[in-house]
Structure formats: structure tokens, C-alpha cells
Amino acid sequence: xxxxxxxxxxxxxxxxxxxxxxxxxxxxxxxxxxxxxxxxxxxxxxxxxxxxxxxxxxxxxxxxxxxxxxxxxxxxxxxxxxxxxxxxxxxxxxxxxxxxxxxxxxxxxxxxxxxxxxxxxxxxxxxxxxxxxxxxxxxxxxxxxxxxxxxxxxxxxxxxxxxxxxxxxxxxxxxxxxxxxxxxxxxxxxxxxxxxxxxxxxxxxxxxxxxxxxxxxxxxxxxxxxxxxxxxxxxxxxxxxxxxxxxxxxxxxxxxxxxxxxxxxxxxxxxxxxxxxxxxxxxxxxxxxxxxxxxxxxxxxxxxxxxxxxxxxxxxxxxxxxxxxxxxxxxxxxxxxxxxxxxxxxxxxxxxxxxxxxxxxxxxxxxxxxxxxxxxxxxxxxxxxxxxxxxxxxxxxxxxxxxxxxxxxxxxxxxxxxxxxxxxxxxxxxxxxxxxxxxxxxxxxxxxxxxxxxxxxxxxxxxxxxxxxxxxxxxxxxxxxxxxxxxxxxxxxxxxx
Amino acid sequence: xxxxxxxxxxxxxxxxxxxxxxxxxxxxxxxxxxxxxxxxxxxxxxxxxxxxxxxxxxxxxxxxxxxxxxxxxxxxxxxxxxxxxxxxxxxxxxxxxxxxxxxxxxxxxxxxxxxxxxxxxxxxxxxxxxxxxxxxxxxxxxxxxxxxxxxxxxxxxxxxxxxxxxxxxxxxxxxxxxxxxxxxxxxxxxxxxxxxxxxxxxxxxxxxxxxxxxxxxxxxxxxxxxxxxxxxxxxxxxxxxxxxxxxxxxxxxxxxxxxxxxxxxxxxxxxxxxxxxxxxxxxxxxxxxxxxxxxxxxxxxxxxxxxxxxxxxxxxxxxxxxxxxxxxxxxxxxxxxxxxxxxxxxxxxxxxxxxxxxxxxxxxxxxxxxxxxxxxxxxxxxxxxxxxxxxxxxxxxxxxxxxxxxxxxxxxxxxxxxxxxxxxxxxxxxxxxxxxxxxxxxxxxxxxxxxxxxxxxxxxxxxxxxxxxxxxxxxxxxxxxxxxxxxxx
Numbered sequence: 010x011x012x013x014x015x016x017x018x019x020x021x022x023x024x025x026x027x028x029x030x031x032x033x034x035x036x037x038x039x040x041x042x043x044x045x046x047x048x049x050x051x052x053x054x055x056x057x058x059x060x061x062x063x064x065x066x067x068x069x070x071x072x073x074x075x076x077x078x079x080x081x082x083x084x085x086x087x088x089x090x091x092x093x094x095x096x097x098x099x100x101x102x103x104x105x106x107x108x109x110x111x112x113x114x115x116x117x118x119x120x121x122x123x124x125x126x127x128x129x130x131x132x133x134x135x136x137x138x139x140x141x142x143x144x145x146x147x148x149x150x151x152x153x154x155x156x157x158x159x160x161x162x163x164x165x166x167x168x169x170x171x172x173x174x175x176x177x178x179x180x181x182x183x184x185x186x187x188x189x190x191x192x193x194x195x196x197x198x199x200x201x202x203x204x205x206x207x208x209x210x211x212x213x214x215x216x217x218x219x220x221x222x223x224x225x226x227x228x229x230x231x232x233x234x235x236x237x238x239x240x241x242x243x244x245x246x247x248x249x250x251x252x253x254x255x256x257x258x259x260x261x262x263x264x265x266x267x268x269x270x271x272x273x274x275x276x277x278x279x280x281x282x283x284x285x286x287x288x289x290x291x292x293x294x295x296x297x298x299x300x301x302x303x304x305x306x307x308x309x310x311x312x313x314x315x316x317x318x319x320x321x322x323x324x325x326x327x328x329x330x331x332x333x334x335x336x337x338x339x340x341x342x343x344x345x346x347x348x349x350x351x352x353x354x355x356x357x358x359x360x361x362x363x364x365x366x367x368x369x370x371x372x373x374x375x376x377x378x379x380x381x382x383x384x385x386x387x388x389x390x391x392x393x394x395x396x397x398x399x400x401x402x403x404x405x406x407x408x409x410x411x412x413x414x415x416x417x418x419x420x421x422x423x424x425x426x427x428x429x430x431x432x433x434x435x436x437x438x439x440x441x442x443x444x445x446x447x448x449x450x451x452x453x454x455x456x457x458x459x460x461x462x463x464x465x466x467x468x469x470x471x472x473x474x475x476x477x478x479x480x481x482x483x484x485x486x487x488x489x490x491x492x493x494x495x496x497x498x499x500x501x502x503x504x505x506x
Numbered sequence: 507x508x509x510x511x512x513x514x515x516x517x518x519x520x521x522x523x524x525x526x527x528x529x530x531x532x533x534x535x536x537x538x539x540x541x542x543x544x545x546x547x548x549x550x551x552x553x554x555x556x557x558x559x560x561x562x563x564x565x566x567x568x569x570x571x572x573x574x575x576x577x578x579x580x581x582x583x584x585x586x587x588x589x590x591x592x593x594x595x596x597x598x599x600x601x602x603x604x605x606x607x608x609x610x611x612x613x614x615x616x617x618x619x620x621x622x623x624x625x626x627x628x629x630x631x632x633x634x635x636x637x638x639x640x641x642x643x644x645x646x647x648x649x650x651x652x653x654x655x656x657x658x659x660x661x662x663x664x665x666x667x668x669x670x671x672x673x674x675x676x677x678x679x680x681x682x683x684x685x686x687x688x689x690x691x692x693x694x695x696x697x698x699x700x701x702x703x704x705x706x707x708x709x710x711x712x713x714x715x716x717x718x719x720x721x722x723x724x725x726x727x728x729x730x731x732x733x734x735x736x737x738x739x740x741x742x743x744x745x746x747x748x749x750x751x752x753x754x755x756x757x758x759x760x761x762x763x764x765x766x767x768x769x770x771x772x773x774x775x776x777x778x779x780x781x782x783x784x785x786x787x788x789x790x791x792x793x794x795x796x797x798x799x800x801x802x803x804x805x806x807x808x809x810x811x812x813x814x815x816x817x818x819x820x821x822x823x824x825x826x827x828x829x830x831x832x833x834x835x836x837x838x839x840x841x842x843x844x845x846x847x848x849x850x851x852x853x854x855x856x857x858x859x860x861x862x863x864x865x866x867x868x869x870x871x872x873x874x875x876x877x878x879x880x881x882x883x884x885x886x887x888x889x890x891x892x893x894x895x896x897x898x899x900x901x902x903x904x905x906x907x908x909x910x911x912x913x914x915x916x917x918x919x920x921x922x923x924x925x926x927x928x929x930x931x932x933x934x935x936x937x938x939x940x941x942x943x944x945x946x947x948x949x950x951x952x953x954x955x956x957x958x959x960x961x962x963x964x965x966x967x968x969x970x971x972x973x974x975x976x977x978x979x980x981x982x983x984x985x986x987x988x989x990x991x992x993x994x995x
Contacts, residue, residue: 433687
């Protein structure tokens with residue numbers, strides 16, 4: 010194994026790991042944990058090395074099997090892709106610790122099946138960050154979607170129904186994307202992104218190109234649950250086993266937002282996407298503002314912590330879509346930084362939710378009473394995640410919101426700015442409602458001077474450690490957002506933009 | 507002004523912040539726990555005081571923590587204005603800690619560990635605000651202060667505390683996210699910096715309409731300053747234990763609000779810009795409403811702490827009024843009032859708490875004749891009240907005198923009338939309390955044999971702060987010098 014092709018092994022490791030987990034896991038369940046963690050640990054370290062290399066040497070292009078592009082499959086690792094690679098593997102690794110514990114209880118005897126799909130999903134996500142081919146992107150998108158359907162369907166109660174609902178919407182989204190790619194293939198005769206971009210330069214006036222762009226965009230919007238195409242997400246993520254949602258919720262929507270950026274930059278060019286059709290860019294920013302406001306309002310109506318979080322995810326998708334479509338450097342910086350930050354805060358909050366449900370068995374608001382006493386460390390980490398969602402410095406969420414707002418002000422998109430501020434305020438209400446319930450005691454003992462000793466019942470260390478890590482990461486990324494933006498994200502945005 | 511790189515500003519912020527760890531770990535041993543609090547308080551004051559000579563000599567300290575946004579690092583800087591505020595806050599925290607021990611133990615309050623830990627975070631954030639070098643850093647500490655005081659406001663954990671906590675956060679967090687954050691971003695968009703610069707950074711960068719809007723966003727957005735109509739959280743927050751009301755809602759939190767507005771007025775807008783656009787005059791008229799209205803409402807309050815809260819709302823706007831006058835005397839008076847009011851108001855709250863500890867009375871109408879049982883407490887209350895009213899020989903006279911001179915100098919007779927009228931109202935809501943305490947007959951049929959002065963831990967701090975109010979009239983030199991350095995370097 011030479012280190013120069015490290016990036017391909019980041020993709021191969023979870024793929025092979027999935028088979029190994031399935032085969033060896035049948036023999037003994039004890040294989041599942043070390044294999045999964047080993048594979049993802051390796052992927053994380055390798056992703057770190059690859060990111061450092063890309064930042065030093067520039068974009069890496071790799072042809073699988075040495076078939077020259079545009080005929081062969083090309084993997085392209087640019088700074089943005091490398092950042093996503095690290096984000097995916099690090100978040101997945103952190104989530105897995107918690108996942109292993111909760112799946113042991115939720116799906117006893119089926120751990121090997123669960124983690125087979127789990128690793129396949131991560132392999133798919135990794136592939137999405139790497140691929141330089143429009144059709145492969147479709148294939149990988151379907152790999153991630155199908156494994157996600159499976160993982161969600163393993164949940165209890167109405168999970169199969171939620172998963173079915175997701176399959177319908179997800180398949181429509183995939184069809185739209187595929188149709189768009191079909192148009193592009195008809196126009197250019199190639200599927201390699203760089204090749205398509207090169208050929209498209211002279212074809213910008215054609216209606217077919219606009220159609221292709223619209224289909225691809227809407228397809229991706231369905232997959233990322235951009236309001237009002239979000240209806241599948243809340244139920245699917247709420248019903249999923251907590252071991253699945255801790256990894257799916259932080260990563261899926263964020264990777265799809267990344268794909269939107271990838272498609273805009275690598276296939277259509279920003280000039281075409283943002284400025285060729287007058288009114289479209291501003292219209293999408295307004296749609297994003299509407300998405301943020303509506304999803305935030307819907308979140309207010311929820312009485313279950315996990316369900317509330319899923320609506321916040323939908324609102325955050327609006328943040329990022331709006332940020333990208335502001336069509337200026339600040340907005341794009343904010344969107345990319347928010348991909349990182351939102352993945353981390355969603356991870357933190359879902360890990361906390363998983364820890365709470367492990368101990369209390371429910372996430373209904375009523376069952377959260379007195380949690381600050383019962384699970385002080387979990388709730389402390391939850392509070393950090395909540396502050397980040399609200400956007401309180403120095404947590405990470407503040408800084409991406411900063412760039413997004415700045416981009417909105419620069420573009421004079423006051424509707425979007427107002428929507429962001431509104432959503433921050435709604436988030437404050439949402440989370441302080443939870444904090445208040447968890448901080449105050451149950452109704453009858455509410456006079457405050459009681460000295461009833463509440464036993465501390467923290468979640469197991471395997472769930473607590475990743476949670477604390479995620480909370481600390483939020484603060485660290487907040488303080489480090491300057492270097493992160495200057496060192497990585499600025500490189501990821503093409504020059505002149 | 508030459509700034510020296512130094513670790514000391516950070517040390518002053520970190521010391522109380524780190525003290526939360528041993529405080530929480532020694533929850534089982536109250537004496538040890540309170541030793542940590544006092545140690546952190548003493549240490550922090552020593553650090554702040556050790557930087558004083560350099561600042562008085564025209565120097566300062568600076569420390570960059572992280573470069574988070576291009577051109578706007580998280581940076582601590584000790585200049586004269588920050589030193590002025592930090593000196594007051596860190597000095598008074600020591601006495602508040604002593605008082606807290608007496609008060610919380612006398613009432614056998616629950617969850618004292620959480621109380622002392624939250625308090626330590628709050629003072630760290632307060633000093634952080636004082637030492638912030640730019641608006642972003644200030645905003646960071648401002649929010650930390652808002653959040654760390656939530657457990658203190660809701661300490662009782664009953665339905666009333668829950669409602670007050672909601673109101674508190676709605677006002678404080680709502681305005682800072684909804685108004686200050688956009689305003690800050692617009693300033694950054696216009697100027698590319700948020701650094702506090704003497705003389706301001708906004709001159710010539712935006713239209714008068716934009717600037718007026720920005721000023722309005724900042725003055726209302728820093729709702730901790732209690733400018734009407736965003737003052738409602740302060741009376742609600744009186745549900746907190748009295749040391750919290752005394753220090754946080756008499757000194758730290760509310761003055762962080764005023765300090766933030768002063769920073770924006772002096773170092774983001776700049777007095778010259780305010781003067782040239784007549785925004786200063788607009789500001790003075792705007793806060794005059796708060797001054798008069800709050801004093802009138804205070805007259806109607808029977809709950810002693812609520813009366814003090816409305817008094818605070820009125821007095822806070824004095825400070826903004828002074829800044830808005832943009833004359834030398836006016837600005838001096840405004841800044842000086844931060845210190846004078848702090849010493850006076852904390853004394854009054856300490857007394858209210860001492861009365862509650864001794865007699866469990868909250869309402870002024872029940873306090874007839876109590877002064878004869880608690881002469882020291884009532885004497886201290888008298889001194890504190892005189893200082894707030896602005897009578898010589900107490901510190902409050904100096905700041906109010908400067909404000910009056912400023913109003914006369916800028917030929918604003920309306921403001922002179924506001925200042926005098928408000929002082930009369932101050933007297934009108936304070937003197938009845940003292941009169942009833944000393945001279946009114948005790949209500950018949952009430953057993954009062956058990957009532958005597960509060961414990962020494964309560965009595966000592968309130969006596970010291972009352973005497974400080976007196977001494978500040980005779981020895982205001984340090985504070986005056988700092989104000990001079992801050993305003994006219």
C-alpha cells in the first residue's frame with residue numbers, strides 16, 4: 010500500500026469493512042465493534058493526511074484502474090472534497106461509539122447487519138466527496154440513499170412506513186438528478202464533470218442545458234430536504250434507530266449541500282448558475298428565506314426532542330442553500346463553514362438525544378424534566394450544542410452565521426438576513442424551552458426548597474465520551490474558524506468568486 | 507497610546523472562570539467552596555489593580571486570543587474606560603461574595619454550589635466585557651453573561667422564577683440577537699473592522715439615516731442598560747436572591763449594558779460624529795423619557811427590591827444621557843455615574859437583603875419602625891439613598907453635578923429640568939422608606955422581639971460599601987483620572 014493513493018483507500022476501507030463486518034459478525038458479534046471502529050479510525054487518519062496533502066500540493070486527480078478520463082472513472086480531491094472527506098470520516102467515527110452502544114440494545118443480534126449497511130453508507134458518502142464523474146455521483150447517491158432506507162427501516166414502530174415514504178421521495182429525487190445528467194450526456198456526450206464543463210462553454214444558451222440544471226437542482230433539493238421538499242425527513246429521522254440517526258442526521262443533508270456546490274462549480278460554473286438566468290438567483294435566496302422561516306415555525310410546534318431537531322435540520326438546509334445562492338464570497342464561505350459546523354452541532358445534539366433516550370426511553374418533552382440533575386454531563390454538552398444552534402459565540406454556529414449574515418447584507422438580501430435572525434431567535438425559544446423543562450423539577454416538587462436527592466444516572470461512557478468530544482469540537486472549531494476559513498475554505502472557493 | 511502585550515488581562519478573566527471547577531468539586535464542604543470564591547475575588551481584584559498604575563500613566567495592555575474573522579480577532583485590551591469599569595466590578599465582587607455567604611447561609615438556600623459557580627462565570631464575563639478590544643469580543647462576553655445569569659435569576663425554581671427567567675432571556679437574548687448582531691454586522695460591512703478606536707470608526711462611512719438606525723439598534727439592543735421600552739426584564743429579575751440583584755442587577759449586568767452603549771458611542775460612532783449629526787441630542791431626549799418615567803414608576807412600588815429596580819432603570823439612563831451630551835462635563839458625569847451609582851445601589855440592595863434576612867419582609871409598607879431595630883442597616887441605606895439622589899457629601903453628587911454642568915454648557919435647559927426633576931423624584935421614593943423605618947410606629951400586635959441586625963457577613967459588606975460612597979466624594983481622584991484618560995487621552 011503506497012501512501013500516494015491514500016484517498017482511494019479511504020473509500021475502500023469502509024467498503025471492505027462492510028463485507029468483513031457482515032461475514033465475521035455472523036461468526037461472533039465481538040468482531041463488529043473493533044472492525045467498524047478500526048476501519049473508520051483508519052479512514053479518519055487517512056483523511057487528515059489527504060487534507061494536509063491537498064492543502065500543500067493542490068488538487069489531486071486519480072484515475073481508477075488507470076483509465077484515462079473522460080473514459081475512465083476519475084476521482085478528484087480538491088480542498089473542499091478533502092475537507093468533506095475529513096468531516097465525513099471524523100463525524101462517522103465519533104458517532105459510531107455511541108451507535109455501537111445503542112444498537113446493542115435496540116437491535117440485539119442484528120448488529121452485524123446494521124453495521125454492514127452503516128459502513129456501506131459511509132463508503133457511499135466518502136465516494137460522493139471524491140467523485141469527479143456526474144454519473145458516478147448518481148450511483149453513489151443511490152448507494153447512500155438505499156442504505157439509509159434500510160437503516161431507517163430497522164427502527165421500531167412506524168419506521169418501515171417512514172422509510173417507505175422516504176423511498177418514494179428519494180427515488181423521485183434520484184430520477185430528477187438522473188434525468189438532468191441524461192440531458193447533459195445528450196448535450197456533451199460525456200459524463201466526466203471537468204469534460205462536461207469544458208464542452209458546455211459554448212452551449213450556455215440552449216434550453217436543454219437550463220432543463221438539465223433545473224432537474225439536477227431539484228433532484229438534489231429533494232435529497233437534501235430543502236423546504237417544501239422536506240416532508241420525508243422529520244418522520245424518517247425520528248423513527249430511525251438512534252444508532253443510525255446519530256450518523257445520518259449530521260451527514261446526509263450536509264453532503265447533499267456539498268454536492269450542490271460541487272455541481273455548480275464543477276459542471277455548470279458559477280457564472281452560468283448564478284447570473285445566466287436573471288431572477289433565479291434572487292428567487293432561490295427568497296425561497297431559502299421562506300424555507301428557514303417555515304421550518305423554524307414548524308419546529309416550534311413539535312413536542313418531541315428528536316422531531317424538533319429534525320425540523321431544525323430542515324431550517325439549516327435553508328441557511329446553506331441561501332448562503333450558496335447569495336452568489337458572493339461571504340455567503341459561500343458561510344455556507345461551507347456551516348456545512349462543517351452544522352454537521353458538528355447536529356452530531357452533538359443527536360448524540361445527546363441518543364444518550365437521553367438510552368436512559369429515559371423517551372424524548373417527549375415531559376420525560377425531560379429534571380434532566381440537569383440526572384444527566385449533568387449529557388445536558389452540559391447538549392447545552393453547548395444548543396448555544397451553537399442559537400449562534401452564541403464562541404461556539405462554532407455563531408461564526409458560520411456571521412458569514413451568512415454578512416453575505417446577505419453584502420447582497421442586500423434583507424429577507425434572507427431577517428429570516429436568519431428570526432430563525433436564531435426561534436432556536437433560542439426552542440432550546441430554552443428544553444433547557445427550562447430539564448432545569449426545573451417536576452410539577453409537585455416545584456417549590457424549590459426540597460432537598461430530594463436525585464440519583465445521577467449518566468449514559469454509558471461509550472455514549473458520553475463522543476458527546477463531550479463533539480461539544481468540545483464546537484468550541485474548538487469556533488475559536489479556530491479564522492484559520493479554518495483562511496486555510497481551507499478560501500482555497501475551496503474558486504478564484505474570482 | 508502604547509499597548510503592551512500581556513497575559514494579565516486574560517488572567518483576570520480566567521481566574522474566576524477557572525475557579526468554577528474547584529467550586530463545583532468542593533460542593534460538599536461549603537467553607538472550602540467559599541474560600542475558592544473569595545480567593546478568586548481577591549486574586550482578580552489584585553490583578554486588575556496591578557494594571558492600574560500603567561493605565562493611569564497612559565499605557566495599557568493587550569492580548570490577542572484568536573483571529574476568528576478577518577480584521578476582527580477575539581482580543582482583550584485594558585484601556586482607561588475598561589479599567590474604570592473593571593475596577594468597580596472586581597472590587598465590589600469581593601464584598602458581594604462575603605455578603606452572599608451571609609445571606610445564603612442565613613436563609614439556608616438550596617443549590618449554593620450552582621449559585622457560586624454561576625456567579626463566578628458572571629464576573630468573569632463582566633471583566634471580559636470591560637477588557638474587550640472590539641465589538642465582537644464584547645458581544646461574546648455579553649452573551650456569556652446573559653446565559654450565566656439565567657441560573658441565578660431562576661434560582662428559586664418555582665413558577666415565578668420560571669416566568670421571570672423566560673422574560674429575562676426574551677428581553678436580553680432577543681435584543682442582542684435581533685438588534686445588536688445585525689447592527690454589528692452592518693458596521694463591519696461598512697468599515698471592515700469592529701475595533702474600539704478613540705474617536706470612532708463610522709465617520710463618513712454611511713448616510714445619516716443609516717447611522718441613526720444603527721445607533722437606535724445598539725441603544726435598544728443592549729437591553730441590559732434597561733432603556734425603555736426594553737426595561738421590563740429588570741423588575742422581573744428581582745425574583746433572584748438579593749446578592750444577585752445587588753451585584754448583577756445593580757452593578758455588573760446593567761452596567762455591562764451601559765458600558766456597551768458607551769463603548770459604541772465613544773469608540774464606534776465617536777462624539778464628533780454624534781455631535782455633527784445631532785444624534786447626541788436625540789439620544790439625550792430619548793433616554794430622558796426613561797429617567798423620568800422609571801422614577802415615577804418607582805414611586806408606586808411597594809416591594810422594596812422592585813422600587814430599587816425601577817430606580818436603577820432611571821439611573822442607568824443618566825449615564826447614557828451624559829454620553830449623549832457629548833460635552834466634556836456631560837461625558838465625565840455619565841461615566842463617573844457608573845462607579846457612583848454602583849457603590850450606592852449595591853449598598854441599597856445589600857440593605858434590602860439584610861432586612862429580608864432579619865425580618866423576612868419584602869414590602870415597604872411592612873417596614874415601619876424597623877430602623878430602630880436595625881440602625882446600622884438603615885444608616886447605610888440612608889447613605890446609599892443620598893448618593894443616588896445626588897446629595898453632598900456623597901459620591902453621587904459628583905457625577906450628577908458634572909451632568910448638570912454638561913447640560914448647562916450645552917444650553918439644554920430641558921435636560922437641566924429632567925435632571926433636577928428626577929433628583930426630586932429620587933428623594934421622593936427614598937425618603938419615605940427611611941422615615942418610616944426610623945420614625946413610624948411599629949404596627950400594633952406584631953411580635954418583633956426576634957428582629958435584630960443581620961449576620962455580620964451581611965452587615966460588614968453593606969457598611970463598607972456605604973462608607974465607600976461617602977469616601978468617593980472626598981477621594982474620587984483615581985476614578986476622575988481614569989475618566990479623563992478614557993475621554994481625552
